[in-house]
Amino acid sequence: EAGVVQSPRYKIIEKKQPVAFWCNPISGHNTLYWYLQNLGQGPELLIRYENEEAVDDSQLPKDRFSAERLKGVDSTLKIQPAELGDSAVYLCASSLNMRTEAFFGQGTRLTVV
Amino acid sequence: GNSVTQMEGPVTLSEEAFLTINCTYTATGYPSLFWYVQYPGEGLQLLLKATKADDKGSNKGFEATYRKETTSFHLEKGSVQVPDSAVYFCALSDLDTGRRALTFGSGTRLQVQP
Numbered sequence: 001e002a003g004v005v006q007s008p009r010y011k012i013i014e015k016k017q018p019v020a021f022w023c024n025p026i027s028g029h030n031t032l033y034w035y036l037q038n039l040g041q042g043p044e045l046l047i048r049y050e051n052e053e054a055v056d057d058s059q060l061p062k063d064r065f066s067a068e069r070l071k072g073v074d075s076t077l078k079i080q081p082a083e084l085g086d087s088a089v090y091l092c093a094s095s096l097n098m099r100t101e102a103f104f105g106q107g108t109r110l111t112v113v
Numbered sequence: 114g115n116s117v118t119q120m121e122g123p124v125t126l127s128e129e130a131f132l133t134i135n136c137t138y139t140a141t142g143y144p145s146l147f148w149y150v151q152y153p154g155e156g157l158q159l160l161l162k163a164t165k166a167d168d169k170g171s172n173k174g175f176e177a178t179y180r181k182e183t184t185s186f187h188l189e190k191g192s193v194q195v196p197d198s199a200v201y202f203c204a205l206s207d208l209d210t211g212r213r214a215l216t217f218g219s220g221t222r223l224q225v226q227p
Contacts (some may be wrong), residue, residue, distance in 0.1 A: 002155075004156070033214055040219065040220070041219050041220070042117070042202050042204070042217030042218050042219050042220050043157070043215070043217050044204075044217070045214040045215070048214050056214065091156070091157070093157075098214075101159055102159075102163070102215060103159075104149075104156040104157040104158070105156050106154075106155060106156040107156060
């Protein structure tokens with residue numbers, strides 16, 4: 001069974017440009033998470049979806065970040081415009097529901113120059 | 114709010130040495146506790162978990178016991194090997210508070226030398 005798939009693995013962009021990350025969760029997993037991992041730190045939650053509904057987006061900087069999960073399956077996370085401080089690894093995870101183990105993708109490493 | 118504190122790394126050990134990575138937590142409810150591992154170039158993987166006080170999680174020779182009285186969940190392994198070199202994250206999930214996602218510590222890098 002395929003795990004959580006994220007793309008791209010690496011992305012380098014100039015500041016003020018837009019960028020998007022894509023996540024395909026494990027089949028049948030209703031809960032999807034986006035985490036931000038800064039260098040040398042643990043992941044921090046950006047947004048959690050239950051099916052297609054964003055149920056916890058309190059940590060998502062809504063002035064420049066947006067996310068969607070159409071049809072409750074794949075999800076995209078977008079930054080527009082990107083800032084230097086957005087350089088980090090963006091992790092996607094999924095679980096059957098909020099009470100079960102979360103499985104993580106390999107992440108997208110973003111570098112803003 | 115919830116928080117997790119881990120010992121800072123890197124932790125450098127020789128093969129077959131005993132490993133302890135300390136983890137303490139703060140939570141308003143009764144959390145579940147986890148250790149995740151991140152091998153170089155790979156995503157986070159669940160290593161072990163414990164869902165209530167005095168539970169012991171174990172996997173691949175690693176163990177951790179949920180200690181409510183000391184709010185700790187220290188990771189131990191009796192004899193580390195070179196392939197154990199990775200970054201280890203302690204985390205908690207507290208369903209009672211509504212913030213139903215993992216809260217992670219900052220990670221501890223383990224380097225095992227042959």
